[in-house]
Amino acid sequence: AAGVIQSPRHLIKEKRETATLKCYPIPRHDTVYWYQQGPGQDPQFLISFYEKMQSDKGSIPDRFSAQQFSDYHSELNMSSLELGDSALYFCASSLAQGVYGQYFGPGTRLTVT
Amino acid sequence: AQSVAQPEDQVNVAEGNPLTVKCTYSVSGNPYLFWYVQYPNRGLQFLLKYITGDNLVKGSYGFEAEFNKSQTSFHLKKPSALVSDSALYFCAVRDSTGGFKTIFGAGTRLFVKA
Numbered sequence: 587a588a589g590v591i592q593s594p595r596h597l598i599k600e601k602r603e604t605a606t607l608k609c610y611p612i613p614r615h616d617t618v619y620w621y622q623q624g625p626g627q628d629p630q631f632l633i634s635f636y637e638k639m640q641s642d643k644g645s646i647p648d649r650f651s652a653q654q655f656s657d658y659h660s661e662l663n664m665s666s667l668e669l670g671d672s673a674l675y676f677c678a679s680s681l682a683q684g685v686y687g688q689y690f691g692p693g694t695r696l697t698v699t
Numbered sequence: 700a701q702s703v704a705q706p707e708d709q710v711n712v713a714e715g716n717p718l719t720v721k722c723t724y725s726v727s728g729n730p731y732l733f734w735y736v737q738y739p740n741r742g743l744q745f746l747l748k749y750i751t752g753d754n755l756v757k758g759s760y761g762f763e764a765e766f767n768k769s770q771t772s773f774h775l776k777k778p779s780a781l782v783s784d785s786a787l788y789f790c791a792v793r794d795s796t797g798g799f800k801t802i803f804g805a806g807t808r809l810f811v812k813a
Contacts, residue, residue, distance in 0.1 A: 590742075617799065628789060628806050629743065634799040642799040676742055684799060685750060687733055690742035 590691035611679030705804035728796030
């Protein structure tokens with residue numbers, strides 16, 4: 587069965603650079619979520635999209651933005667990167683607005699040097 | 700505001716013994732509750748959910764969880780642990796009254812000894 591696809595899997599950037607993370611949800615899933623997981627920490631909800639509209643916002647810094655496109659893929663744009671942005675970034679998708687659980691991608695490991 | 704607590708950082712159990720990973724939650728409305736498992740350097744995998752109905756829900760890999768409204772708990776259980784169950788387990792909650800925000804607990808690391 588198709589799973590959530592994230593690219594790239596690994597990304598190394600320098601401070602103050604920008605990064606773009608991509609997510610391709612499971613086909614026919616209507617909701618996409620972005621999470622940030624620091625080392626040894628629980629996933630922190632960043633933002634979600636339902637049917638291509640932003641549906642909820644969590645602890646997403648102003649330096650980050652995200653959108654969902656007409657083909658349902660989503661991108662997380664991160665600017666003015668800081669060392670503290672180094673983390674695993676997960677995308678998840680779901681049906682029925684997540685009532686039945688979310689399906690996570692493998693994550694993008696971002697390292698800021 | 701919703702919150703989730705996993706009181707144990709780590710749970711150790713011998714293979715073949717029953718295991719319990721604890722979770723308590725707080726929401727203003729009715730809860731949607733979930734358990735996820737994470738293996739090293741991997742994404743989270745959905746194990747099971749409680750939306751409504753029977754308090755005992757069964758999920759993947761022989762896991763089950765019991766919803767207890769009076770104690771606001773949703774403990775994860777398995778009758779007989781396997782070494783391969785060793786992983787990081789996250790409890791998560793979402794408020795049914797609206798919003799897509801899902802809050803995860805801090806995680807409990809499960810070690811199953813052979």
